[in-house]
Amino acid sequence: MIFLFLRGSTIMIAAMTAGLLFASVGAFAEECSVPDRFYAFEPALTKTVKALSSRRDVAIVTLGGASTLGVAAGGLEFSWPARLAAALAERFPSTRIRVINLAVARQTAKRAVERLDHDVLSLKPTLVIWETGTMEAVRGTDIEEFRQTLQSGIDKVRGAGAEAVLMNMQFSRPTETVIHFEPYLVTMNELADVNDVPLFRRHGIMRHWAESGALDLRVEEGKKSREIAAKLYDCIGLAMADLMTRDIAAAPPTKPLRGNR
Amino acid sequence: MERDLRLDFFRGLALFCIFIDHLPNNVLAQFTLQSVMFADAAEVFILISGYTAGMVYGRALESRGFLVTGIRIYHRLWQLYVAHIFLFTIFLAMVAHTEASLNQSLYAEEFGATNFLSEPGLALVQALMLQFQPAFMDILPLYIVLVAVLPLALAGFRSWPGTVSLASFVLWLAVQVDNRVALAAYPGPDRMWFFNPFAWQALFLLGAWLGWRNIHGGVSWLNRRWLLWLAAVFSLTAFLIRFNWTLHDFYDPIPVLIQIKLLWPLLSKTDLGLLRLLNVLAVALLVAKLIRPQAQFLTGAAAWPFLICGRNSLYIFCLGILLSVLGHLVLNEFFGGVAMQFAVSIAGIVIMIGVAALLEWFVAAQGRPGGGAVGAPTASKGAHG
Numbered sequence: 001m002i003f004l005f006l007r008g009s010t011i012m013i014a015a016m017t018a019g020l021l022f023a024s025v026g027a028f029a030e031e032c033s034v035p036d037r038f039y040a041f042e043p044a045l046t047k048t049v050k051a052l053s054s055r056r057d058v059a060i061v062t063l064g065g066a067s068t069l070g071v072a073a074g075g076l077e078f079s080w081p082a083r084l085a086a087a088l089a090e091r092f093p094s095t096r097i098r099v100i101n102l103a104v105a106r107q108t109a110k111r112a113v114e115r116l117d118h119d120v121l122s123l124k125p126t127l128v129i130w131e132t133g134t135m136e137a138v139r140g141t142d143i144e145e146f147r148q149t150l151q152s153g154i155d156k157v158r159g160a161g162a163e164a165v166l167m168n169m170q171f172s173r174p175t176e177t178v179i180h181f182e183p184y185l186v187t188m189n190e191l192a193d194v195n196d197v198p199l200f201r202r203h204g205i206m207r208h209w210a211e212s213g214a215l216d217l218r219v220e221e222g223k224k225s226r227e228i229a230a231k232l233y234d235c236i237g238l239a240m241a242d243l244m245t246r247d248i249a250a251a252p253p254t255k256p257l258r259g260n261r
Numbered sequence: 262m263e264r265d266l267r268l269d270f271f272r273g274l275a276l277f278c279i280f281i282d283h284l285p286n287n288v289l290a291q292f293t294l295q296s297v298m299f300a301d302a303a304e305v306f307i308l309i310s311g312y313t314a315g316m317v318y319g320r321a322l323e324s325r326g327f328l329v330t331g332i333r334i335y336h337r338l339w340q341l342y343v344a345h346i347f348l349f350t351i352f353l354a355m356v357a358h359t360e361a362s363l364n365q366s367l368y369a370e371e372f373g374a375t376n377f378l379s380e381p382g383l384a385l386v387q388a389l390m391l392q393f394q395p396a397f398m399d400i401l402p403l404y405i406v407l408v409a410v411l412p413l414a415l416a417g418f419r420s421w422p423g424t425v426s427l428a429s430f431v432l433w434l435a436v437q438v439d440n441r442v443a444l445a446a447y448p449g450p451d452r453m454w455f456f457n458p459f460a461w462q463a464l465f466l467l468g469a470w471l472g473w474r475n476i477h478g479g480v481s482w483l484n485r486r487w488l489l490w491l492a493a494v495f496s497l498t499a500f501l502i503r504f505n506w507t508l509h510d511f512y513d514p515i516p517v518l519i520q521i522k523l524l525w526p527l528l529s530k531t532d533l534g535l536l537r538l539l540n541v542l543a544v545a546l547l548v549a550k551l552i553r554p555q556a557q558f559l560t561g562a563a564a565w566p567f568l569i570c571g572r573n574s575l576y577i578f579c580l581g582i583l584l585s586v587l588g589h590l591v592l593n594e595f596f597g598g599v600a601m602q603f604a605v606s607i608a609g610i611v612i613m614i615g616v617a618a619l620l621e622w623f624v625a626a627q628g629r630p631g632g633g634a635v636g637a638p639t640a641s642k643g644a645h646g
Binding site for chain 1: 285594
């Protein structure tokens with residue numbers, strides 16, 4: 001029996017290795033482009049899209065932690081919300097778009113919800129982009145509590161007439177083995193799905209960039225690491241703009257949405 | 262008495278599922294127990310462990326008395342504890358190894374919020390007290406606590422079975438009503454045990470009670486036909502709902518039959534929600550009634566890998582955790598898409614089977630007297646994990 005097993009498993013592993021060799025060929029992607037599968041089925045942001053094309057004032061609020069503040073890149077001007085603002089301004093030159101970054105490093109989802117009424121919804125935003133989950137995964141917050149917190153946040157934002165987008169955690173090699181992200185990622189998937197809220201799958205997208213070699217996220221010392229982070233946030237800002245505006249492509253396009261990288 | 266091969270088989274299956282579910286981003290995790298039922302491998306593992314423990318130690322309690330059995334159980338507990346510390350040491354080594362890059366990483370800011378890197382001494386003490394349960398190191402502490410109360414529960418089954426069952430159920434119910442009934446964990450203000458022992462004890466003790474009853478002629482009302490039908494209907498409904506969600510996850514346009522939102526309060530893994538509990542019990546009843554302990558397929562070659570892993574479950578469980586950590590490293594370092602996920606999954610399972618086979622061979626080679634099945638001597642000595 002043991003011999004049979006060894007023979008069988010050797011054949012199997014050999015077959016898998018052969019499969020791997022085929023799989024690793026190819027897969028070279030254009031710099032930080034995002035495959036369609038990451039947002040093919042995300043619901044549209046009808047109100048936001050309408051507001052963006054209507055040449056009125058549009059306020060977008062971003063909530064989140066250090067990665068939304070742009071800490072690793074050295075400042076707000078390099079953060080993904082700033083890059084998103086730039087991308088939107090380029091695509092909708094005649095609309096006045098404000099992206100208000102209210103992220104606070106190490107802020108929990110719970111604290112973010114507490115701030116909603118006073119700090120966020122009072123600005124009458126058209127869209128709230130909520131980057132969350134990192135502190136909860138790092139701290140191991142109860143999943144059920146996390147779910148309820150996010151649900152109440154989504155309800156509040158929608159109750160105030162704004163649209164919402166969720167953004168999940170970052171991907172980085174060394175943290176994956178130390179922090180258990182999976183349950184929090186699954187919870188965010190489910191929440192976005194049942195609430196029909198678009199989810200920016202940052203974890204999956206960054207993993208894809210690392211895998212395709214589009215962005216080497218291995219951070220070295222000093223200045224180089226800031227450059228990498230700035231590049232990353234630039235890519236995320238652009239991808240977020242793509243996610244938000246991809247439905248406008250159906251309308252007569254004035255300029256290509258996905259070009260000009 | 263012939264060994265109940267079903268216990269080994271399904272525990273082996275649960276061990277493979279736990280390993281596969283723990284690999285990151287793994288396509289195969291869509292095809293494990295969790296995608297066809299509300300419960301997952303953790304419930305199966307704890308239920309079977311409880312049942313085996315109730316049977317093995319229950320028998321010991323009858324023949325050797327409370328003190329000897331209690332010491333035997335605590336000897337087992339010691340092995341589990343050592344295994345936990347061993348896994349923790351590996352975790353610590355890994356963190357120490359990657360610390361430089363963690364502090365440089367995109368997560369540096371959030372990582373600073375968890376203090377265990379800055380105070381390894383405290384983290385170590387907390388781990389020794391089972392309060393620190395980093396990634397994947399949450400099921401052994403639960404198991405340790407459950408085994409710790411086993412002697413009392415067994416003594417209770419003998420004298421006041423009604424009271425013990427009621428207390429266990431009420432405790433589970435208390436968790437469902439108010440999830441503040443929980444054990445605090447380290448680090449952080451709001452970290453709790455991932456597996457709430459106050460809830461999970463219900464499944465383990467129910468298993469132990471069934472195992473205990475089994476040596477006293479079984480539980481007659483479990484043979485009712487309507488109960489079997491009820492279990493079948495429930496399991497089938499659960500399968501349809503859960504598998505529909507799996508398909509929806511796979512391909513979004515597939516419509517959802519029942520919104521998951523409606524069932525969330527009953528699906529908590531931490532608190533062993535009602536549907537998870539009922540589902541694992543219903544499936545267990547079906548298996549118990551429909552598959553014979555020595556069924557043909559269980560003695561065939563295809564079942565052999567499952568059986569040997571299930572029989573050596575403590576070793577294989579720890580090995581599985583270790584392999585999933587290594588699998589993480591491989592998948593996040595080299596990626597390789599679906600093919601790589603398959604390769605890592607298969608390689609891990611092959612290693613688990615290989616080590617289990619080696620253990621079996623070693624026990625046989627030592628020539629210990631025992632029954633027909635290799636490994637039976639260990640079992641009769643009470644190694645139930």
